[in-house]
Amino acid sequence: MNPKIDRQEMPKQSVCERIKNFREVALGYTEENALLESSRCLNCKKAPCREACPVHIDIPAFVTKIKEKDYAGAIKKIKESSILPAVCGRVCPQEELCEAACVLAKAKKQIAVGRLERFSADWQFKQNLLSVPNIAPSTGKKVAVIGSGPSGIVAASDLAQLGHKVVMFEAFHKTGGVLVYGIPEFRLPKEIVQKEVDTLTKMGVEIRLDHLIGRIKTIDDLFSDGFNAVYIAVGAGAPRFMNIEGENYNGIYSANEFLTRINLMKSYLFPEYKTPLYCGKNVVVVGGGNVAMDASRSALRMGADKVTIVYRRSKNELPARHEEIENTLEEGVEFQLLTNPVAFVGDARGWVTGVKCIKMELGEPDESGRRRPVPVKNSEFTIPIDTAIIAIGTMANPIIAQTTPDLKINKYGYIEVDPETGATSKKGVYAGGDIATGEATVISAMATAQKSAKAMHKYLIEA
């Protein structure tokens, strides 16, 4: 390694340019960036980065391939462990996983693994070299995968590679789950998601859109239809509201609604696309996670003059990725920290006109280990707004639980599973991703799918 070379920055669209469009903000490494960055890798034998990766990508091996300019080799190496490199290279919290484990992290010079992963994946798209994994001879077994988000995609891919016939059911008219309805175009172009999903079709996975399982078919119906096993990966899609006064005024959205209108329904292209979105001039986004950042940056691009993130803890506790917080700040979103909404106020026509907030201070640590925010007496104040977006997290969607009486559900509405196998209380039924773990990341949803696919394979072969 050359110690004189710095960690390569990612070229980005300029701030004044990007807040006017929905195109991708981070432009990706050039070949020169990638070669310089990969040249810094120490190629550690023990590879703590690989250990830290939830799907255990052989990171030193693929980085070495880049170093050798063997980009086809690099993407092949990644694909041995992950079917979604273009997605993960963009949205995975590498700074908490592989990059945090890098031996160079101590000197704050950790290898930019995510950026290199993205480079390899994008190179493959540019060359039109979409490699399709090898498929084992047919086992004659049929598996239903419910949900086409990251967990469903990985399970479908792994099970298809093992020779099982896979049918994937998606409730919406497009595959990808949170990757298409939740994460904005400027962070994850939908074309890329589509390309990665297309690999599944090439592998023989059958995709059935507009199928809300629980309604059009129950889990028992799937077994009657001849499926031998079921993988439930429906995510944690139900939006959480604050249950405070005035929350149903017009102009107040869940982040899911705001982002679905923009991302899935393309209302940023209204009226060319027919789904409208009302976005006012003064917008408040409640919450501090990646979704809050996505919503606030989307609001700017929809023409808001002023966007304020209201978060009840301090900057240190913001759960969003550091990179996303930086991007959000750069774009001019204001942060009203240690502040919590207590009520919305509205006009006679039923539209929101303001949000009443209270100042918070940090008290003793709570069960999450973070200091608990407590209200400061007599500190209420009102922010005038015409739009509010609630981005305080999501919950389990109840439809499968309600229509599958013998499926054990925990007190939060998530499906109870064996953490090692994803097996549920119902024979032949496995679950993974957010519906089993609660709200988490794309990569953890993928990791649970890999474990479940292994266990399901064993179940199918032995059955």
Added chain:
Amino acid sequence: MFQIIQKKDIAEQTSLFVMLAPEIAKKARPGQFVIIRLSEDGERIPLTIADMDENKGTITLIVQAIGYSTKIMCALKEGENILDIAGPLGTPSHIEKIGTFVGIGGGIGIAAVYPVIKGFKKIGVNTVSIIGGRTNKHLFWEDKVQETSNKLFITTDDGSKGEKGLVTAPLKRMIDSGEKIDLVFAVGPTVMMRAVAETTRPYKIPTVVSLNPIMIDATGMCGCCRVCVCGETKFACVDGPDFNAHDVDFNLLLSRQKMYKEQEQKI
């Protein structure tokens, strides 16, 4: 793609579509709906399943050409296709053996109340139906509703068919006559449903309304369709669309239904 097997204009700006959708036809129950999308750039719009035939594998949708997408849909012809139909969605209406059931449908709501009346009739319940419209041109399916009703009242605003007035008038007369009513079920314009709720409230007659807020995904994922029932926020797409009429905040529903009035003018 779903093929239009039959299309018929059945009332003022109102068309009936019989769609080939065997999987949906097999599972659909009274009170449920579908989401349709006409084209790649299209909206997702909810439509009640007005009838279903499991043997033929068809569902019937009745559409009033009032918005951008419904106008396009009503211009489609037999043999043409609809890009997406997702369903059945929503919790089916609760149908049980009771003494007397009153089903009320206003305008396009006739399509939504019909399968519920039929469901009650099928299990031997005494069914009384009240259907209303602005004029006789806004009415449809009088014969089908008659077939599934022990008694039928028709009202129009201008008296061009049936009695002149609102659907609540025959209901009020029934109540005043002392006839025992076990359940009232109303679907139609929000102001009509509110009027029905106010008519039965003083007499504590169990009353259910099927709400029609704006929806996007209709799978419980976005919260656009939230309604306030008994002080609690509910999602009409998964918790409903049926709710106890006496607990519904109709003013909130009315205001939320108007949210996109301005944008709708732009396409």
